Amino acid sequence: MSTQVANNSLGRRALQKLLRQKLTVICFVVIIIYLSIALLGALNLLPDFQARVGESYEPPSLSIAKIFGTDIFGRSVLFKLLAGTKTAISIGFLVTSIAVPIGITLGSLAGYYGGKIDGFVVWLFSVIVSVPYLLMVIAISYVLGKGMLSMCIAMGSIGWVGLCRLIRAEFLKHKEREYVLAARLLGANDYNLIFKQILPNVLHLAIITASLQVLGAIKSEVILTYLGVGVQDGSSWGSMISDATGELVNGHWWPLAGVVITMFFIIYALNVVGDALRDALDPKLVD
Amino acid sequence: MAQEVLLNVENLVVSFDTDRGKITPVNGVSFQVKRGKTLAIVGESGCGKSVTSLSIMGLIPGANGKIEGGAIEYDGQDLLKFSGTQMRKLRGDKIAMIFQEPMTALNPVYTIGNQIMEVYKLHREMSKKEAFDHALAMLEKVKIPDPKQRMREYPHQLSGGMRQRVMIAMSLACNPDVLIADEPTTALDVTIQAQVLDLMKDLQTDLGTSVIFITHDLGVVAEVADDVVVMYAGDIIERGTVFDIFKDPKHPYTQGLLDSLPKSSDTKNEELQAIKGMVPSLFDLPQGCRFKDRCALAEEACGESSPELEKFSDTHEAACFVTSRNNAA
Ligand SMILES: Nc1ncnc2c1ncn2[C@@H]1O[C@H](COP(=O)(O)OP(=O)(O)OP(=O)(O)O)[C@@H](O)[C@H]1O
Numbered sequence: 001m002s003t004q005v006a007n008n009s010l011g012r013r014a015l016q017k018l019l020r021q022k023l024t025v026i027c028f029v030v031i032i033i034y035l036s037i038a039l040l041g042a043l044n045l046l047p048d049f050q051a052r053v054g055e056s057y058e059p060p061s062l063s064i065a066k067i068f069g070t071d072i073f074g075r076s077v078l079f080k081l082l083a084g085t086k087t088a089i090s091i092g093f094l095v096t097s098i099a100v101p102i103g104i105t106l107g108s109l110a111g112y113y114g115g116k117i118d119g120f121v122v123w124l125f126s127v128i129v130s131v132p133y134l135l136m137v138i139a140i141s142y143v144l145g146k147g148m149l150s151m152c153i154a155m156g157s158i159g160w161v162g163l164c165r166l167i168r169a170e171f172l173k174h175k176e177r178e179y180v181l182a183a184r185l186l187g188a189n190d191y192n193l194i195f196k197q198i199l200p201n202v203l204h205l206a207i208i209t210a211s212l213q214v215l216g217a218i219k220s221e222v223i224l225t226y227l228g229v230g231v232q233d234g235s236s237w238g239s240m241i242s243d244a245t246g247e248l249v250n251g252h253w254w255p256l257a258g259v260v261i262t263m264f265f266i267i268y269a270l271n272v273v274g275d276a277l278r279d280a281l282d283p284k285l286v287d
Numbered sequence: 288m289a290q291e292v293l294l295n296v297e298n299l300v301v302s303f304d305t306d307r308g309k310i311t312p313v314n315g316v317s318f319q320v321k322r323g324k325t326l327a328i329v330g331e332s333g334c335g336k337s338v339t340s341l342s343i344m345g346l347i348p349g350a351n352g353k354i355e356g357g358a359i360e361y362d363g364q365d366l367l368k369f370s371g372t373q374m375r376k377l378r379g380d381k382i383a384m385i386f387q388e389p390m391t392a393l394n395p396v397y398t399i400g401n402q403i404m405e406v407y408k409l410h411r412e413m414s415k416k417e418a419f420d421h422a423l424a425m426l427e428k429v430k431i432p433d434p435k436q437r438m439r440e441y442p443h444q445l446s447g448g449m450r451q452r453v454m455i456a457m458s459l460a461c462n463p464d465v466l467i468a469d470e471p472t473t474a475l476d477v478t479i480q481a482q483v484l485d486l487m488k489d490l491q492t493d494l495g496t497s498v499i500f501i502t503h504d505l506g507v508v509a510e511v512a513d514d515v516v517v518m519y520a521g522d523i524i525e526r527g528t529v530f531d532i533f534k535d536p537k538h539p540y541t542q543g544l545l546d547s548l549p550k551s552s553d554t555k556n557e558e559l560q561a562i563k564g565m566v567p568s569l570f571d572l573p574q575g576c577r578f579k580d581r582c583a584l585a586e587e588a589c590g591e592s593s594p595e596l597e598k599f600s601d602t603h604e605a606a607c608f609v610t611s612r613n614n615a616a
């Protein structure tokens with residue numbers, strides 16, 4: 001309770017807390033590197049992964065293009081991984097930016113108003129979770145047509161459920177809190193109570209869930225593409241893993257190794273940062 | 288000089304539907320608040336004080352509450368006929384309320400300054416700069432040291448007493464006609480309590496606010512109130528000026544409350560007379576007078592019908608068969 005921190009906003013304090021841990025900082029940097037690769041990809045500045053750089057299935061050697069070897073067509077595995085990074089990150093963000101607003105809105109309204117609105121939202125997500133996740137995504141993306149966008153819409157239109165439940169439960173708790181009654185007694189309307197009073201108190205959950213959502217979407221993309229629903233042009237980690245089944249038997253291990261390593265770092269980093277965010281943003285834990 | 292009645296609560300009945308059945312925690316309550324004066328509502332926990340005040344604020348019905356009957360007139364208008372929006376505009380502007388928990392009544396994610404400014408945003412058209420200046424002025428009014436600095440601080444950086452001062456600043460920001468203070472000092476240390484009470488008295492004199500002061504502590508009542516109503520299990524059992532109640536309490540319950548007050552004159556630890564027994568459960572109220580199971584004067588007649596308030600003087604009323612009879616004799 002010292003007054004030294006008086007000028008610090010909650011956000012700045014959370015950031016300071018985050019940066020206190022070395023591992024978190026490293027993982028933060030890893031995420032930023034992946035984000036930059038994705039950004040370069042979006043700007044068309046990544047090397048063309050379709051171009052031949054050598055013979056078919058050259059093992060890894062000490063040149064940049066061939067550091068992870070080449071694939072069946074003599075294309076650079078590294079360049080494919082980079083393109084896959086762009087795909088994965090785009091999917092993560094697209095799915096999250098569909099799921100998070102839906103989850104926040106429905107969760108807030110259901111928890112705050114209760115009654116019929118709550119009944120409807122609970123019914124809606126009960127229906128969604130009663131069908132296995134992958135089946136549901138596959139079904140929706142078949143309806144919308146194959147490809148990355150429809151896969152993202154499919155994942156996003158299901159992915160809000162977890163966050164919605166969380167936010168709803170928090171709203172149920174928070175609407176009984178004294179600070180909400182106090183605001184009501186001062187004349188706050190529903191909009192003010194929902195979005196200005198309660199939501200900022202539970203938003204940390206949305207940020208944490210969003211970081212895990214990116215992670216989940218990346219993993220799901222791999223599985224979906226492996227199952228033949230997702231990205232078809234080979235520029236995704238999923239399609240590379242899918243190709244690897246045949247390659248491994250013939251001793252061509254490097255494309256798979258490349259994907260596993262690339263995926264490992266981003267998944268690990270997202271996990272660590274997600275956990276750190278949880279600790280740093282929880283208002284209850286702010287010292 | 289006739290004193291103007293600003294808020295008139297007439298025969299208010301509030302009920303709740305609960306899992307265990309219907310209860311009526313406010314069972315025909317009437318009182319008047321005069322302009323610029325303080326009315327104290329006294330009674331043990333659960334007697335319906337908070338439900339009464341939330342009714343005035345228009346926050347009943349909640350999920351399961353219902354106002355069954357009566358009227359709440361503010362400045363000549365019946366608030367029970369107001370729409371939700373009309374009531375919301377009144378809250379925090381014309382009628383404000385603070386309550387017991389200063390530790391948790393402020394929003395943890397906003398600075399003190401922002402929270403006071405928000406009140407102006409809700410009720411007044413003003414620029415950010417103006418709202419800031421007004422908020423700062425309010426913090427000065429509630430005598431918070433170093434107000435400029437405090438504007439930028441978060442609730443967790445303030446002590447309980449300071450937070451209650453902030454709550455007072457917020458509730459008085461729009462200069463309301465009526466302030467309902469529901470046990471505003473109960474959660475505070477004794478010394479802080481006294482400071483906050485003094486502050487409230489000063490502000491009231493300053494701003495001319497009418498106050499409904501809710502407490503279970505008669506000691507506080509003596510300091511702040513002009514008029515007093517005593518509630519027991521949803522009923523008003525005695526009402527009068529603060530002088531009536533302290534000099535000549537009529538109802539055995541009021542007498543019991545007064546006897547349980549420590550008197551500053553006795554230095555020896557003379558045993559305080561707490562009223563024996565417990566408040567009856569609202570689910571299982573006794574027949575007749577609700578106080579009869581704890582009353583030393585109870586007679587058979589007390590179990591047969593409920594006593595009504597009877598006048599002992601222009602200002603003083605109590606609801607007790609035995610007292611009325613003794614008085615008549
Ligand atoms: N929402 C509700 N649903 C059901 N019962 C309620 C509700 N609110 C209050 N009550 C009941 O109404 C009765 C009166 O409550 P109230 O809060 O008015 O008491 P109080 O006089 O303010 O007591 P305290 O001194 O403890 O604050 C209590 O028995 C309480 O359990």
Ligand code: SF4
Nearest residue numbers: 576579582589607608
């Ligand atoms: S009416 Fe009877 S029981 Fe009730 S307070 Fe008077 S004497 Fe006691």
Ligand SMILES: [Mg+2]
Nearest residue numbers: 336337338469
């Ligand atoms: Mg109460």
